[in-house]
Amino acid sequence: MSIRRVLLVGGAGFVGSHLAHALSARGIELRIPTRRVERARHLALLPTADVVGADVSDPAALDALSRDVDAVVNLVGVLHSPEGVPYGPAFANAHVDVAGRVAEAAKRNGVQRLLHVSALGAASDAPSGYQRSKAAGEAAVRSAFGTAGLSILRPSVMFGPGDSFLRLFGQLARRFPVLPLAGAGARFQPVYVGDAVAVMLRALDDVNAQGQCLTMVGPQAYTLEELVDYAARQVGCPRRIIALPEGLGMLQARLMELAPEPVMSRDNLRSMRQDNVAPDTPLPYGVTATRLEAVAPRYLADVSVRAGYSPIRTRARRGEGWY
Structure with missing residues (x-):
């Protein structure tokens, strides 16, 4: 599969910025939505990047963003939320609702490749709302997009x-x-962001992805x-x-x-x-940690x-x- 244009949802943050630089260096066109364009000033300088003012919680905006792209990478995540059961409202919005809408928009618009960044420890019975919401987000993505062309990445802290x-x-x-x-x-078991980006680049090129779940640890x-x-x-x-x-x-x-x-x-x-931690787990695709x-x-x-x-x-x- 030839990847020529990628939508980076949550691309203005720490991991997204590193991934954007790596993709741009390959000559891949980037579409990077953000509600606050000033946050992405550093990415607007990339020769292949188009920073777009948009609210990714809006399905209509996501539809427009997802048209004519070969792949979508969802990096949206928050660390804090007001308390809630089984998880707080900020976790529900960022990790579940937005994740599901991104996957739905990608499916509607015929996107062939979706990378969804979750978290190591995501589980429905995990001790924290953060981890439980990450597991619910994975389920929402699988339900909306299916398994063909989907990779879920579970990194430790980067x-x-x-x-x-x-x-x-x-x-x-x-x-x-x-x-x-x-x-x-x-x-x-912290993982270097450069190694995580290397795994993502290889995952984007992996034509055999069928619902893979990739663990990334140092x-x-x-x-x-x-x-x-x-x-x-x-x-x-x-x-x-x-x-x-x-x-x-x-x-x-x-x-x-x-x-x-x-x-x-x-x-x-x-x-x-x-x-x-994930002891004795090498990075995917032979990337050296x-x-x-x-x-x-x-x-x-x-x-x-x-x-x-x-x-x-x-x-x-x-x-x-x-x-």
Whole structure:
């Protein structure tokens, strides 16, 4: 299958920006919708990109966006939502409703290839609303699009230039002498965004995709405490980390939820009850997984240069998640 034009839904974020650069370098035409065009200024400079002001929750807008494209990549995701059962309203909208509408529009318009980015740990009986909504989103996509030409990607947390995962920890270490940390023992297997993009590029070219579910993890697992300590040392600010018991961590997270852009939520902590790892799982398509230590020092050095920025303001401005 020849991919010439791709619709990137959620393409203005961290992962989408990396994927857009890689696709543009291949000469592939890109259609990148966003409700706030100013967020995608950096992508408008790409020679093959068309940044479009659009609301992807609107089926009519999605129909117009999906016409005459060979593939659709759905990267829409949020980290926080008001509480709800089985998941909060923001999760329901972004992970289930929008995902289903994107798949429906792709099907109506004859799109042959759909990549849907979910999350490692997605399951209907998972401990957090985030994970349960990701599983519901996968089901909505399968129901609307079918299995032929569909790949669902389940990454662990992603790191790389522009992330709000390790960079956030580094920024916090520069601002606070002690770091009380909820979920300190939770284990993650971070995957380099460049490797995730390499898998996506190969998946787009995979003419044999029939409802594949692709797991994307890095070569090594770390506890959250180890990751925070590593980021702090890389920005030249080693800090004492105080592991909080879950009850106290939940209280801390509840207070953080009152901020305009929370760093942590109670639902995030519920996700951490289940390790975000997939031991002995190689990256798909033979992509070689990159070690965190081979990449992170280069871009964490930038945190020291920009030490005056508020980590919460920086994260809010970029609109990034941990994936």
